[in-house]
Amino acid sequence: MAKVSIGLRGWRFEEDEIFTDDEELKPLDEIPEDPRERLLRLVGLVEEPCDVCYLDYGEDEIHRCNEAEIVYGEPDGEVLLCPEHERELLYWFREAGGSDHKGSVEFADRFHEWVAAGNEAPEGYGSVEHVEEDPDGLPDLPDQQEVQDRLEEGFDGDRIDILELAGEEDPEREELTEADLTESDLDLSTDYPSDR
Ligand SMILES: [Zn+2]
Numbered sequence: 001m002a003k004v005s006i007g008l009r010g011w012r013f014e015e016d017e018i019f020t021d022d023e024e025l026k027p028l029d030e031i032p033e034d035p036r037e038r039l040l041r042l043v044g045l046v047e048e049p050c051d052v053c054y055l056d057y058g059e060d061e062i063h064r065c066n067e068a069e070i071v072y073g074e075p076d077g078e079v080l081l082c083p084e085h086e087r088e089l090l091y092w093f094r095e096a097g098g099s100d101h102k103g104s105v106e107f108a109d110r111f112h113e114w115v116a117a118g119n120e121a122p123e124g125y126g127s128v129e130h131v132e133e134d135p136d137g138l139p140d141l142p143d144q145q146e147v148q149d150r151l152e153e154g155f156d157g158d159r160i161d162i163l164e165l166a167g168e169e170d171p172e173r174e175e176l177t178e179a180d181l182t183e184s185d186l187d188l189s190t191d192y193p194s195d196r
Contacts, residue, residue, distance in 0.1 A: 007046050008080075010071040011038050025146065041075040043147050050082035051108070055115050072192055077105030079112075091121035093193050102192055 003012040013035050020026055028036055049065035057064045066082035072089060073079050081089055092098040092114050101107040 006039075007042050008071040009069055011042065013038070028147070037075050040147065041078070042071070045071060045078070045080060048080055050085050051080050051112060052085035052088050052115055053082060055112065073107040074103065074105050077108045079108045087121045087126035088115060088119075090193050091125050092119070099192070 002015045004015050005012050006018075017035050018026055018031050018039060028040075031039065045068070048068050049062060050068045053065035054062070066084065068080035069083055070081040070086055071078050072081070072093075079089055089098070089111060092111055093102075096114060096119065098107075098111060098114070101110045
């Protein structure tokens with residue numbers, strides 16, 4: 001099945017897990033837990049600044065930061081990057097120990113520390129191998145209102161367990177959840193740079 005990025009490049013979703021055959025967003029309770037968590041998180045990440053720009057300029061000069069176009073890592077431990085700074089993440093991940101934190105929510109903190117300590121990719125790093133995907137080719141992220149509507153739909157029908165959305169286990173879903181997790185473990189490389 002086809003994998004798609006939506007809104008930001010990096011995180012990838014199985015198309016048939018999040019969209020109906022008519023390419024509409026599925027009701028949230030029909031979306032498996034891992035992609036649903038990423039989806040809900042993504043809605044809050046669009047239009048956020050690039051982390052490296054932000055570390056360079058800070059809140060006072062936030063207008064100088066590029067808007068992030070790329071996301072790597074785990075929900076709540078994600079790294080946001082502009083195309084210009086993707087090379088810092090690639091270098092850190094491949095050459096400076098970053099891949100040790102793959103799959104961990106510490107991923108972002110460790111990268112931010114590395115950047116804040118003044119590290120950066122050597123000049124020219126990544127410029128040859130860099131393959132730019134067409135950002136205009138990404139489907140748009142459903143907007144905040146649409147996701148909100150989905151949540152409310154769930155309350156009406158009493159189908160969404162809000163605790164589950166907040167990360168609590170629902171015993172009835174346990175089997176499915178474990179299967180999802182196993183699948184996403186095997187599939188982690190799609191959310192991270194390749195190890196080359
Ligand atoms: Zn940047």
